[in-house]
Amino acid sequence: MNNIPSIGTPQNRLEGHLKVTGSAKYAGDYNADDLLYGYVVNSTVTKGKIKSINTEEAKKLEGVVEVFTHDNRPSTAWFDLQYADMDAPPGLVFKPLKDNEIRYNGQPIALVVADTFEMARLAAKKLHIEYEEETFETDLTANLKKSRDPKKGLASLLKPPPPPPKGDFEKAYKNSFIKTDSTFSHGTEHHNPMELFASTVIYEGKGKLKIYDKTQGTINSQMYVANVFGLKMKNVQIISPFVGGGFGSGLRPQHQLFMAVMASLQLKRNVRVTLDRAQMYMIGHRPPTLQHTKFGADENGKVNAIFHEATGETSRFEDYVEIVVNWANMLYPAEHTLLEHKIVPLDVYSPLDMRAPGGSTGMHAIEVTMDEIAYQLNIDPVELRLINYSEIDHTSEKEYSSKELRECYLRGASQFGWDERNPVPRSMKRGNKLVGYGMATGMWDANRLLGRAEAIMSTDGKVEVKSAVTDIGTGTFTVMTQIAADELGLPLEDVTFSYADSAMPFAPIQGGSFTTATVGPAVQAACQALNKKLYKKAKSLKDSVLGDTKLKEVIFQGGYIIHKDNPEIRISYKEIMEANDGKDIRTTNSAMPNPLTYGKKARAVHSAVFVEVEVDEQLGVIEVTRALTAVAAGKIINPKTAESQLLGGMIWGISKALHEETILDHRLGKYMNDDLAEYHIPVHADIHDLQVLFIEENDQFVNDLGVKGVGEIGGVGMPPAITNAVYHATGKRIYDLPIHFDKLL
Known part of the structure; x- marks a missing residue:
């Protein structure tokens, strides 16, 4: 009778058995009678116009039902929607098959529908397409002079722009005892969830659809389909009980959903459209970003001047932005700040939120800059953070609803064995390996x-x-x-x-x-x-x-x-x-949230990350031998699933720091490593001793449960901690991610 309270106790995933036995059904697993299969055809040029698409040979193949192009696409209820979905940035959302204009390499330009997937894919190869190519620009670095402030829209409610300048940064920086001046970059990253994007549309007649969709928001996909195709919301049902990874890639409805619904409504049949792995490199990405920091500090390590500028890419049709430069003054109180974020429109598809968007980018530059100050002053990096500790978010001048970051630093350092570190760079060795310790702070929003x-x-x-x-x-x-x-x-x-x-x-x-x-x-x-x-x-x-x-x-x-x-x-x-x-x-x-009180305090999740690396002295190969993340995230409902989330974030942090990068050939405007063979991600041999330490935090302000999220905080502090550990091991400061071993030779 007396059931034991479940909150706060580790519980196995209730659906775990279904997943590990293969019984869980994903969007592409739902079968229906008389099911048709669609295969998306993508543009092979980066910019220009389609002169013609000859579909005759494809349509002659047995089993091919229809080929949809801009010439015969059914009419939709489209008008120039700025926000067709909950995660849309300001601009005009992309409309597949709208016209003959090519806006980026890999743009969907046709859908072949057949009675088998294999026949649809074969027929797609039989299309004869003529293009009129135009000059394009895909290189962020080469187009920095075309950068501009992003447009502000509804999206800025969840992605606030940088706060206005405070004090007199230039004067304060000039008079600082310690000055840093560093530039950072990271390349493009793609989400690569295990499950491919798929939509299975069940045509129920009279404008009613049941859709099994890979999505991170069933109602978001429902709104999109209803708005685009002029259907009643109640006649569109989206079901998505199992999702094989999202990481942000499923926040916006993807091309396969539009294509499958379009074909189903026109043909009055059940239709499934699945994107293959290469096509998933054409639906969004973490944008390449360049950053410039200049921090000033006094002789005691107190930061008094912060300059942080970031420039990222966006598409020609939407202004995608991230919160990159806002974090430093939320962590470290400085009287003089100058924070700027710009975007460069290029001939690419719109970037898309990827786990800890902006945070994992901006905190890398901030925390490496703080490490530079620590070494210039010969102050322990943990001690430097404590010198600059604040219970106030100095961007909003509000007290945090809870902040146990100090305890994260102290207990994390103790459990990791931080005091065993010889602070002199290149002073610690293990055989032929240089050993380095690095640490960094992590931070993420605690919203609801x-x-x-x-x-x-x-x-x-x-x-x-x-x-x-x-x-x-x-x-x-x-x-x-x-x-x-x-x-x-x-x-x-x-x-x-x-x-x-x-x-x-x-x-x-x-x-x-x-x-x-x-x-x-x-x-x-x-x-x-x-x-x-x-x-x-x-x-x-x-x-x-x-x-x-x-x-x-x-x-x-x-x-x-x-x-x-x-x-x-x-x-x-x-x-x-x-x-x-x-x-x-x-x-x-x-x-x-109570609109009368929710804005009265700042809300955030905090972490302290400690990392040990080994660097082969001859080959420059880097290995993260152990890492610990101490996290303050309110009440932890399920320590087992929360730890799993944090470990996953830590692994992705290792991946971001040392492995992941999509290479775009600017002569072609095309991603060249659009598969899991050439897009490098960690394997089991790359991951060693990872620990999570939860720091108790009692916060009744964020919500009645006292809960904050942990999905993203695990990956925020790892890249800078690894970068700082590499510096400690080798004496070389690397500012670009991922860190390639050739830079250490």
């Missing part, structure tokens, strides 16, 4: 949005909770079940969390590390409301044992409503439901 949830108690006393939220592999399914079970006073096995269906109560896209903080309070609110209804029903029963008991005098535990002071006074949920004439009890509730 509006979420809704429904709770339904059935006649057997068990509960189903519903929300349209997806689970992209982060453990959302399990965590929401835990929250509901504890609020209802039921064991986990008596609670079912149904999710990832646009027909369920509203949830925003899953990204930004705000999902648990957004949907969790909605689940909590729905379950609390259900408890109240259950209590009210129990009180209404004839000769109710609760008598004159007030709601505040009872607890909901073990499937019973129990009097706090007299546990003998109790009534079971089943008994209450049996008296409810066979009817369920249900409630739907919303949860959102």
